[in-house]
Amino acid sequence: MATKNKSIDSTNKGKLTESVWKKAFTANTEWPDKEEFLDVIYWMRQAIGIVLGLCWGLLPLKGFLGLLLFVVVNAAVIYFYVNNFQNVDEEEYGGMWEITKEGFVTSFAGFLVTWIIVYTGLHGDTL
Amino acid sequence: MWSDSLLIVFISVCTAFLGEGLTWILVYRTEKYQKLKVEVERQSKKLEKRKEAHGDSLDKQHKKKIEREEERLKNNNRDLSLVKMKSMFAIGFAFTALLSMFNSIFDGRVVAKLPFYPISWIQGLSHRNLPGDDYTDCSFIFLYILCTMSIRQNIQKLLGFAPSRAASKQGGALFAAPPAQFK
Numbered sequence: 001m002a003t004k005n006k007s008i009d010s011t012n013k014g015k016l017t018e019s020v021w022k023k024a025f026t027a028n029t030e031w032p033d034k035e036e037f038l039d040v041i042y043w044m045r046q047a048i049g050i051v052l053g054l055c056w057g058l059l060p061l062k063g064f065l066g067l068l069l070f071v072v073v074n075a076a077v078i079y080f081y082v083n084n085f086q087n088v089d090e091e092e093y094g095g096m097w098e099i100t101k102e103g104f105v106t107s108f109a110g111f112l113v114t115w116i117i118v119y120t121g122l123h124g125d126t127l
Numbered sequence: 128m129w130s131d132s133l134l135i136v137f138i139s140v141c142t143a144f145l146g147e148g149l150t151w152i153l154v155y156r157t158e159k160y161q162k163l164k165v166e167v168e169r170q171s172k173k174l175e176k177r178k179e180a181h182g183d184s185l186d187k188q189h190k191k192k193i194e195r196e197e198e199r200l201k202n203n204n205r206d207l208s209l210v211k212m213k214s215m216f217a218i219g220f221a222f223t224a225l226l227s228m229f230n231s232i233f234d235g236r237v238v239a240k241l242p243f244y245p246i247s248w249i250q251g252l253s254h255r256n257l258p259g260d261d262y263t264d265c266s267f268i269f270l271y272i273l274c275t276m277s278i279r280q281n282i283q284k285l286l287g288f289a290p291s292r293a294a295s296k297q298g299g300a301l302f303a304a305p306p307a308q309f310k
Contacts, residue, residue, distance in 0.1 A: 035292060046281060062242045109276035116239050116265065116273075117136065121129040124240035 028087050037088065041078060042103035048074055049107035050114050057118025070111055075100055131238040132270060138229065139274035143282045146218060153214035155288060163207045168291050170200045226271075230256075233267035241265050 023029045024040045031037040052073060056066050082088050082099055090096045154160050174196050177189075234256055241263045245253045250262050253269040283289040 038292060042284070046277075049277075057242070060242060064243060066243060106277050106280045109273050110281075113136065113270070113273050113277055115242055116270065117129075117132050119242040120132050120239040120265075124128050 027085050031086075031088065034093060037086075038093070038099075038102055041082070041099060042106075044081065045074065045078065045103040045107040046110055048077055049109075049111035053111040053114025054118055056111075056115045057122065060119050060123055062119075066115065070108070074104070074107065074111075128237060128239065131233070131236065131267075135233075135238060135267060135270050136274050136278075139271055139278050140282075142222065142225065143275065143279040146222065146279065147282055147286060147288060149218050149221075150211075150214060150288070153217070154211055157210070160207070160210050163203060163210065167200065167203050167207055170196065170203065171291070174200060229271070230267065236267065237264040238267050239265040239270055 020036055020040065023031070023036075024044075049070075052070050055061075056070070061069065078100065079096070082090060082096070090099060093099050174193065177193055177196065235258060237257060241253065243263075245262060249269075252272070253265055254262055255266040255268050257264050257266050280289070
C-alpha cells in the first residue's frame with residue numbers, strides 16, 4: 001500500500017512526486033513524513049480554491065454568501081479528507097486547527113482571483 | 128475590462144518569477160545562504176522534537192539545553208535574515224518602481240467587477256483612484272495584491288524557496304518570508 005520511501009528532498013521543495021500522488025488518493029495511507037502530508041493538504045487546498053472560484057464565477061454566486069460558502073466547503077472537504085478518508089491522527093499535527101490553517105490564505109487569494117476574473121469575463125460588461 | 132484583468136494576472140506571474148529569479152541570483156544560490164538554511168532547518172526540527180519529548184518535564188537540565196538551542200537558532204535566524212536583507216532591499220526598490228509604473232498605467236481604470244461588496248476598510252484598496260461610487264468596481268492594486276498573494280507563494284513553494292514549516296514555526300515572524308512585494 002504505502003510506499004515508505006521518504007523523499008526528504010522532494011518534500012523540502014514542496015513538490016508532489018508520483019508516489020505522493022498515489023498515496024494522496026489511497027485511503028488510510030500511512031504518512032511517516034508529516035511534511036509530505038501537509039504538502040498534500042496545501043496543494044489540495046490550492047486546487048479547491050481554483051475550482052470553487054471557477055464554479056462560483058460561472059454560476060454566478062455573488063456577495064457574502066459566496067465567500068462564506070467557500071470557507072465552509074474548503075474546510076469541510078479538508079476535514080472529511082483528513083478524518084474520514086486518510087484517518088490521520090490530527091493531534092500528531094498539532095490539532096485540527098493547524099491542518100485547517102495550512103495554506104488557507106493562499107488558497108483564499110487564489111479563489112478570489114479566479115472568482116473575480118471569471119465573473120468579470122462572463123458578467124462584467126453586462127453590469 | 129477582462130483583458131485588463133488577465134493582463135494583471137500575467138503581470139503578477141512575471142513579477143513573481145522575476146522576483147524569485149533575482150532573489151535566487153542574489154541570495155538562494157550563495158553558499159552562505161544554503162549552509163545557513165540547512166543549519167536552521169536541522170536545528171528547528173531538532174528543537175521541535177526535543178520540545179515534544181521534554182516539553183512538560185520540569186527537569187532543569189533539559190530546560191537549559193532547550194534554551195541554549197533556542198538561542199543558537201535565534202542567532203542563525205538572524206544571520207539568515209541579514210544575508211537576505213541586502214538583496215531584499217534592492218528587489219524591494221525595483222518592485223516599488225515597477226508597481227508605481229503599473230499604477231500610473233492603470234490609473235482610474237476599472238480592471239474588474241467584484242462579485243461581492245467589499246467591507247469598508249478594503250474599499251480604500253479595491254476602489255483606489257477610481258471614479259464613481261460603485262464599490263464593486265475593482266482597481267488595479269487590489270487585483271494585483273490578490274494575484275501576488277496566491278501566485279508568488281505558490282511559485283516559491285513549487286521552486287522550493289519557501290521556508291520549511293519547522294523553521295517558520297520556530298523562527299516566527301523573523302524568518303517567515305513576506306508574502307508579497309507590494310510595499
